[in-house]
Amino acid sequence: MEIGIGQIIAVTLFAVIAQYDGLNTGFGFAKPAVAGGIAGLLMGDMQTGLFVGGTLNLLSLGVGNFGGAVIPDYTSGAILGAAFAIMSGQGGEFGISLGIPVALLLTQLDILARFSNTFFQQKADKYANEGNIEMIERMNILGLIPWALSRAVPVAIGLYFGSDLVQMIVDNVPMWLMGGLKTAGGIIPALGIAILLKYLSIKKYVAYLFIGFVLAAYLNVPMLGISFVGLALAMLTFERRKETTVVFAGGGDNEDE
Known part of the structure; x- marks a missing residue:
């Protein structure tokens, strides 16, 4: 060219x-x-x-x-x-x-x-x-x-x-x-x-690593699709942590009451 x-x-x-x-x-x-x-x-x-x-x-x-x-x-x-x-x-x-x-x-x-x-x-x-x-x-x-x-x-x-x-x-x-x-x-x-x-904290998030490996190696999912799955898992993890933080904070208030 x-x-x-x-x-x-x-x-x-x-x-x-x-x-x-x-x-x-x-x-x-x-x-x-x-x-x-x-x-x-x-x-x-x-x-x-x-x-x-x-x-x-x-x-x-x-x-x-x-x-x-x-x-x-x-x-x-x-x-x-x-x-x-x-x-x-x-x-x-x-x-x-x-x-x-x-x-x-x-x-x-x-x-x-x-x-x-x-x-x-x-x-x-x-x-x-x-x-x-x-x-x-x-x-x-x-x-x-x-x-x-x-x-x-x-x-x-x-x-x-x-x-x-x-x-x-x-x-x-x-x-x-x-x-x-x-x-x-x-x-x-x-x-x-x-x-x-x-x-990266592989030991802590090894399950996500396995999911990505299976999607790429066995299901032949394109990289963009794997990225969206990773984004969805990250969002779920973030929401779960946020809910846990709220519960702990609320539990402390109830005990004080």
């Missing part, structure tokens, strides 16, 4: 918006699943984009850049991975296998963006001591430029050269390596689920 200039501009702008959202507004555009889905929508194949982004989202669970720590940029990885998967026609597994190294490589640009941003923030501190509100605002706006460029430049370059680059990769990568990449892409969701389960 050939990508047009309009699509390159749209996806690049979205990468910048997603980066800003992850730092400030927090609407969720920086989530790899959302980023991959929107990138896929802009590329004309939202399903593949959601598959790539959702899989990379599993890897990002429980990982945060607290205190300025640098983590893989799974958002940009999802965007470029989805785009490469759609342009190459090789499927979501191929996009995942490319999205992961992209996410790891962009950590270097993330460090550069943070380093550059400190220049503007130190200037903002200086103007704050002087009481210059206008220059404080200007420095904070200028501080967004390194962050924007750190994502816009690699995404635009990757998309612009992506069609030929991906085709070259597809034509020259040995079949055994391509098969290995696709196998690794299939294993990654299981790894992400395992990481997620590590942070």
